Amino acid sequence: MDLVVVKFGGTSVGDGSRIKKAAQSVVNEYMKGSRVVVVVSAVNKTTDELIGLSDEAIGASLTDKQKAEIMAMGELTSARLFSATIESLGVKSEFIDPYSELWPIQTDSNYLEAKIDFNTTRKKTEGILQLVNQGVIPVICGFLGQGPSGEITTLGRGGSDITAFLIGHCLDANEVIIVTDVDGVMSTDPNKIEEAQLLEEISVEELRDLATHGAQVLHPHALKYKDPLITAKIINFEHGDLSSKGTRILGPYEGEMLKCVTLYKNPISLIAIVGEAMVKTPGLIAKLSGSLADSDINIFGISAGQNSITAFVDKTDSNKAYHLLHKVVIESDVLSSLSLGRDTAMITFVSPDIIDTPGIISEVTEPLRKNEINIVEIISSQTAIVLFVDWEDGEKARELINEVLE
Template sequence: MALIVVKFGGTSIGNGKRIRKAANAVVKEYMSGKKVVVVVSAINKTTDELIKIVEDATKNIVTEKQLAEVISMGEMTSARIFASAIESFGVKSEYIDPFSDKWPIITDSNLLNAEVDLETTKKLSKNILNLLDEGIIPVICGFLGKDKEGHITTLGRGGSDVTAFVLAKCLNADEVIIVTDVSGVMTTDPNLIKSAKRLEKISVEEMRDLATHGAKVLHPDALKYKEPNLRAKIISFKHGDLSAPGTEIIGPSKEKTLKTTMSYPEPLSVIAVVGEEILYKPGILAKITSRLAKDNINILGISTGQNSVTLFVNKKDARKAHKILHELVIKDKDLSSVSIGKDVGMISVSSPDFVTTPGIISKITEPLKKHNINIVEISSSQTSIVIFVEWKDCEKVYNLVRDVLGSS
């Protein structure tokens, strides 16, 4: 019998009619022979309203414990109403909140931004499996946790997504369905560009990068808990049908540790294009990159300064790229010179944890400093760091970085 975990966001249960529509969708899946675990957020804007009330009432003189307890009321209310709605269709349901002896989500004691204790949570998830075996649909508060002292904790804004994927992992679920106010992952924000299209599929890696760069469809930490064989999709509440099409989240592509270190296997060359204040000249980057693309030369790294653009290309393409860019410099009044530099190596490190790890760059670069290794260039995003070093140092840097991060 298939087991699915369904998470309803705040907008999708924003009023009584929407809650009934959502409960009906859950009951339909249950009646088709599936086991269903429901995770609910607070009803639309409830958490914001509670925080505002606390701020006004206390002038921000409030402890983390007090604030966590107050804002937990949003999810606890949602769970009670949703379970009642399910039972109004004649199906047994039970709400599970941190005061329940069946509560599964155990965390550390960082009350307002807690980390899940996965081992303990997996043990306690047996309580949820027992309810499912009894034919009961559990409705579990998203966003909330409980530490080992029994204090209510929260998983940070958007933490209900984390709850859903953690439970799916611990229960060995077949599928996670995220029900939200959009029809899936879009090519861009449809509120900004009306022509945005829904994607049928997106990889875990792409979804994580979208989420860490501001897309609000899914909490980036949730994907840390997705197993490769777990089906997952994001759909709109408007369908009222959990089998409705949305965007499938595929992967991760391989079972691997959260930190991955890769070294580009061939030497690269550094090419620098200079010109007075070219950083402020519109179209310069487009001219450079499009000209190289025309000759099928790939750029593996690029950085800009006030008076320069630095490119990293495969060494075998370097002389050709140098000649092409020199022709561009001769023709373009905004550019003054181009040079080709030494051979370099590229090491990239990626982890979804980087966005929440202060000091990660210094942790990676400190061993290089101790070994007197010069960094030619370094670039970073919220989930990855790319380091360029002299080619002769590349293998050593690769091993140093792997050692310091415990990468695979």
């Protein structure tokens, strides 16, 4: 029998009728012959209300331990409600919270941003599997963990998504279903653009980047536990049907695959274009990049300043690109000159943790400074840092950055 892990977000259990509808969808799936494990969030806005009450009543003297225990009340309540609703529909269920002997998710002692002990957690999920194989539907509190001394910890905002993928991974589930208040992943925010379209599928990498840059669909850290053998999808609770299509999440998160340092195989040439008031000229970058695109020349990056723009191209294309960009310069009233720079090595450091790691750029660049490796250019985003160094220093720089990663 297939094993399905289903996570219900706060909106999907926002009131009694929604809880009953969600529980019925689980029972329907169970009746089809599937083994089902439920992960449930706190009822919509409960956690925010609990935090607000705590701040108002206690203020700054509230300890992290107390805050974690208070915040946990939302999930403790919703798990009990959900489990009881399943049983009212005629199927045996059991809620699992950090006070239960079967509680699986083990963490360090950080109360509010706990790190998961994956190996211990995997062993502890054996008890959940035994329960499932007995025909019982476990309802597990999302967002919560258990520290080394049995204390309640939390996994941070969006932690219920982490719980679902983590449990799915540890149980070798066939599928993880995220039930939320949208039909799936859209081409953009439908509240801002009415023409937004539902995506039938999206890769782990694309979804991670969307979530990291603010899309309120799925917690980006949850995708660390996306097993390559497990299918996953996001569906709308309104359908009341776990077989709804929604958006499929494709591909694995294979350990360090999304946390790596790579050195591009060829030298990268830098072409610097200078001029006056460039930053105030609309469409300037489009003209420059368009002239290269028309000749099928790939741009590895663009760096823009007040009076200069630097384009990064493969050395094999650099002479052609140089001449093409020169034509744009002499035809422009804003641009004045350009130069073809030295050969550089392009090193890319990719990690979903970049956005949540203060000082990570200094950590990556400090060993280069100590080894007198000059950084020609640096470009960063919320998930990647791209460094350009002299070509002869490329391999050494990659090794030094890898040591930081390790």
